[in-house]
Amino acid sequence: MSADTPALVTVVGIGAGGWPDLGRTAQDALARAGVVLGSPRQLDLLPAPDVPGRRVPLPSPLLPALQRLIDEHAPAGLAVLASGDPMFHGIGATLVRLVGASRVRVLPHPSSAALAAARLGWPLATTEVLSLVTADPATVRRALNPGRRLLVLARDASTPALVASLVAAAGFEAAGITVLSQLGGPGERIVSGRAGSWDEPPGDPLNVIAVDCGPDGPRTSVVPGLPDAAYETDGQLTKREVRAVTLAVLAPVPGELLWDVGAGSGSVGIEWMRSHPACRAVAVESSPDRLATIRANASALGVPGLQVIEGRAPAALEGLPTPDAVFIGGGLTGDGVLEACLTALRPGGRLVANAVTVESEAVLAAAHAKLGGELTRLSVSRGSPVGGFTGWRPMMPVTIWSVTR
Template sequence: MEVTLIGMGPGGAEYLPAAAAEALGRTDCLIGSRRLLEECALAPQAPRFPATKSADMLEILEGRDFSFPCVLYSGDTGFHSGARTLLPLLRERGVSVRVLPGVSSLQYFAAQLGRPWQEWSVVSAHGLTCDPVGEVLAARGRPVFFLTGGAGGAGALCQRLAQAGLGHLTATVGEDLSYPGERIRSGPAYELAGQETAPLSVLLVEGYAPPANAPRSQGLDDGVFLRGDVPMTKQEVRAAVLAKLEVRDGETYWDVGAGTGSVSVELSLLAPRSRVYAVECKGEACALIRANRERFGAYNLELAEGRAPQALEDLPAPDGVFIGGSDGELFPILQAAVEKNPAVRVCLTAIAVETLGAAAAALTQLGMEPRITQLTVARSRPAGGLNLMLGQNPVWIITGHREALV
């Protein structure tokens, strides 16, 4: 038995490669989604077996005596295709396999637009969790192409962009590509937000310009933030806090007692695919967080306005939490984080010995081993022709973490 995996292209029969047509002309079995089987006019004599999961396809192939079965995939076999999981299963069993690539929706769409696509960032939102805000930010100004479908339709993705403040970006939707009802339309993302699109759709988002003050490393200079009279975690401490949090892109972070939002902003910039929640109850501080969010283009940062721990109730489970201020509610804040994620990584700062003791006790009570670092910073100050060192207040950085209970 020789199994042929065929990329059927975008859908129109004229885009089927000659090698694929030849294979379909001699096949004795067709396996694929119902849509592909119904649309395939070739091999009318061959029995057809609807299946989309590789395990089900393998069961069909092993349960019958075929000579030249063909497995059909939409688009290209190497572009977000189920061939990725079927190929190793067949090879493990010593089955002879031939792969015939097809024209992907990305290639076809770019050709219809008359544009090259090699610089595009490519993302699948077809049946997968996808935050378009993070993908646009992570692309650093490159156009982002989305395969869409299900809950990740083009309208839903544009709605998320608009909610985050990116509704001005240009969105181009391609529907039913290569079919008689093909439709390509373009406009601001906010105009397409929430609209229903065809199940077979793709989306191109472009026009995002990264801020000129984008960081090259963690620990931005204090002077680049809008501050007012609101307390702010200073540059050296902030850099150490970010290191202690072990920031990983795609995770969820809380910044409790966010103040100016300096830590929240840096978290957002360091991890563009992460969701960052700045929790703050004071009006002036909330206004500064909004202003700094816009200043740095930190569109994956959301302000949770309210007093902790109450303001934490509706937030998603965090992977990391920084507590810059607790207003006497340190233990319930920590408890709220641990209840949502027992394996959460926690980092907090203290300038008073009493706060240090309370933090260590709270972490211990919650089953975490507190680890304490004291950071003492001195900054130079010109005096006449000399530079004198001016000491800053010592700061304790306390971290805690425990493995999730099995």
């Protein structure tokens, strides 16, 4: 290899079964490596006579040191060990992002999710797989619904009990919990129980938690427009019908980022994130009392990754990552708020703003006259008791302006 051609990094997936379970290509790659990086547990799986290269334990935290380790060891022939499939919630994807796909050679092993599905007889195509290795455990709540099955990749030995308590607290006490440890290895162990009565002590840190929600339990819709009662609120809440229309106009796409400006109780940003696990949102709110409410709502509805920013727009928007969409639910009449949001949008991004007062409607009317877009006025009435009968009780009409930059 010439001096101006960067050395390849070989990523080898390995399971609890260790060296004997690896294919010939993976074994050959490790045998030829001058340096092998991996966790101490993974390095111990390699027999010294067959893998003579220098062994370097991966540090913690890993990311700050990873580029240095690659630069230092790649010229000697670098192999990196990964658990199971390196491209499935593994270090392989991190390395590709860091040095480019052309410099990374990946030799996968069956993932722990694939092995768990095989043991349980669950089709992976209809089973949702979540990783709690780095994610907040509350992420599990987003996936809970009657009839659903989940495979949860654990962070450590305490994760099964934590997942069981979250599932039970969400109303799925009867859900089946199965913990599969050391899959594919000589110490493989499988234990089962119910979420509401789970009392197994912590076991092996290398485990996968299978959750079978069963036929019963609370339903939480996967489309926008959750019931207002799903949120803690002090009254600053985009109501269900308006929220459903607003999210439809915002049109979330997987991987996109939303700014929810004047977030109130956080409902629009939360339902944007619930539309797909890759959707991201930033909730900007000037009221300190509402910040904890937004975080509590996000956690309860399974999107604890919602970023919450305290401050008043437009100043609070400075330094935030470029949004694909912006929703302005409060503060529309503030100086420079609308202009700052429009300027921040990427080309082709969408802005949606809701108004309920004459003053905020005037702002939207002026913006529509100048920039075009669409104006919609939404009037909603809900059935309400009138003596012994039922009548219509109107909500405040809402004007919605949407525009594409």
